[in-house]
Amino acid sequence: MNTPREISQHDERTLKIVWNDGAERLYDVVHLRRNCPCAACAEQTPAAADKIQMDDQVRPTEIRSVGRYALLIAFTDGHRTGIYSFETLRKLSGKL
Numbered sequence: 001m002n003t004p005r006e007i008s009q010h011d012e013r014t015l016k017i018v019w020n021d022g023a024e025r026l027y028d029v030v031h032l033r034r035n036c037p038c039a040a041c042a043e044q045t046p047a048a049a050d051k052i053q054m055d056d057q058v059r060p061t062e063i064r065s066v067g068r069y070a071l072l073i074a075f076t077d078g079h080r081t082g083i084y085s086f087e088t089l090r091k092l093s094g095k096l
Contacts, residue, residue, distance in 0.1 A: 003086055004071070007063060015060065017089065025093035033058050033075050035092060036082035 002019045010016035015027040055077060062074040066083050074080035084092075 001069075001086065002090060003068065004089075007071070012059070015063075017093075019090075025090075027089070027093060029060055029075075030056055030058055032060075032073060032084070032092065033077070033079065033082075036079065037084060037088055038079075038081040040081065 002021050002023075004017045005020045006016075006018040008016050010026055013029055015029060015032070016024065017027065018024050057076070059076045060073050061076055062072070062080070064072050066072050070083045070085045071089065072080070072083050075082075
């Protein structure tokens, strides 16, 4: 299983994850927030999710490991229930 070896703030709006297989990926934090996999966000229809006026200034306030399979990312807009599996993060990578 690919796991993060290093997580850092690449710039104000971008996270960088270096995976244990050597792959380096950049993640737009607004894109991550808009694609939150938590139950509350997943229940929204795509049309409803598109209508959410998300602040383009949203940033992570906390990133921590959840077991050996995911990261929990809390954001400045108060949202803190998004658990991003490593598999999900690999799928979201490069979508800036």
